[in-house]
Amino acid sequence: MTESREWLTNELKQIEDWEKDQNDLWFWEKIGRLPFKLLDKWTPAFIQTKIGTLLDELGQYIQTGGSYLSSVSKIPSYYPGLSVDTLEEVNHLPIATMDTAVDKITENRKKIATLQGASTGIGGIFTLSIDIPLLLGLQIKTLQDIAICYGFDPNEKEERVFVVKCMQFIAADIVGKEAILAQLSRFDSQDEIKREVLSELQGWREVVFSYRDQFGWKKLFQMIPIAGLIFGAFTNRSAVQDLAETGKMLYRKRIILERLNQ
Numbered sequence: 128m129t130e131s132r133e134w135l136t137n138e139l140k141q142i143e144d145w146e147k148d149q150n151d152l153w154f155w156e157k158i159g160r161l162p163f164k165l166l167d168k169w170t171p172a173f174i175q176t177k178i179g180t181l182l183d184e185l186g187q188y189i190q191t192g193g194s195y196l197s198s199v200s201k202i203p204s205y206y207p208g209l210s211v212d213t214l215e216e217v218n219h220l221p222i223a224t225m226d227t228a229v230d231k232i233t234e235n236r237k238k239i240a241t242l243q244g245a246s247t248g249i250g251g252i253f254t255l256s257i258d259i260p261l262l263l264g265l266q267i268k269t270l271q272d273i274a275i276c277y278g279f280d281p282n283e284k285e286e287r288v289f290v291v292k293c294m295q296f297i298a299a300d301i302v303g304k305e306a307i308l309a310q311l312s313r314f315d316s317q318d319e320i321k322r323e324v325l326s327e328l329q330g331w332r333e334v335v336f337s338y339r340d341q342f343g344w345k346k347l348f349q350m351i352p353i354a355g356l357i358f359g360a361f362t363n364r365s366a367v368q369d370l371a372e373t374g375k376m377l378y379r380k381r382i383i384l385e386r387l388n389q
Contacts, residue, residue: 129221135383138222142380146308149296149373188267189287195264197271197281205232205276218278222382226375228276233371236269237364244363245356262363266294266370273374277382289314293374311377315385 187193203212205228211217217225240262247258270290271281279286289311296307 129219130386132387135387139380139383139387142376142383145376149304189284189291192281192287195267195271196287197268197275199275199280199282201272202275205272214275214278214280217276220278222379222386225276225278225382226379229273229371229375232269232272232276233368233375236265236367236371240265240363240367241360244359244361247359249353249356249359258359258363262366263294266367269367269371270294270374273371273378277378279378279381285314289377290374293377294370296377297370297373312380315381 188195199214202214202217205211206217206220206224209220209224211220243261243265244258247261267290270293271286274281274286274290279289281287281290292307292311296304296311299307
């Protein structure tokens with residue numbers, strides 16, 4: 128163990144304080160889901176079909192990882208100059224070093240999300256339909272890379288489930304957040320918890336649509352052509368920032384608990 132028990136305990140307390148702060152559901156989060164009811168009603172059928180196809184592709188992620196699976200071969204690029212090539216070697220790194228790698232990934236993905244949001248924001252409501260699954264894909268990749276930085280393997284189905292639970296946490300209301308945190312706090316200690324989580328995720332499309340609706344109000348102004356460029360860049364950057372923060376906190380908590388239990 129590279130950190131003292133006192134340091135680990137203090138860091139765990141900070142993460143638990145962060146978890147408590149996530150329990151506030153802003154009223155406008157509910158109101159903001161209304162734009163997507165209009166989106167479903169007025170969007171042409173061919174775009175709806177495209178969204179459905181992309182969502183089906185995301186559904187394969189839980190089972191196989193599909194095209195969204197990140198590779199542990201990226202490890203050397205996350206830790207340049209440290210001669211770290213495997214997850215086992217990552218597990219021996221100081222948590223502060225892991226944090227630095229995650230922060231660099233977050234900054235990189237925020238830039239990509241900003242560009243993507245600006246590009247798809249130009250066309251208003253029509254390109255918004257394409258932006259949603261693209262943003263989901265970027266966020267899934269980001270969470271997996273954060274997992275790798277903390278020594279967890281996204282090739283394992285349980286880790287892909289954990290990624291989706293992080294996404295659900297962002298989309299959930301107060302009761303939902305508490306339930307998800309209760310599950311994830313025991314994720315590494317009880318097999319029945321993993322089976323319970325896997326069972327809940329069978330309805331993947333419902334997971335994706337609820338997640339899509341969660342940031343509806345943030346996308347409202349992106350429906351305006353041209354002006355959507357500015358709003359798209361801002362909201363996509365914000366969405367990646369929020370999810371990356373959640374991923375960092377929840378994965379960081381797991382590695383801290385592992386070291387405390389050693």
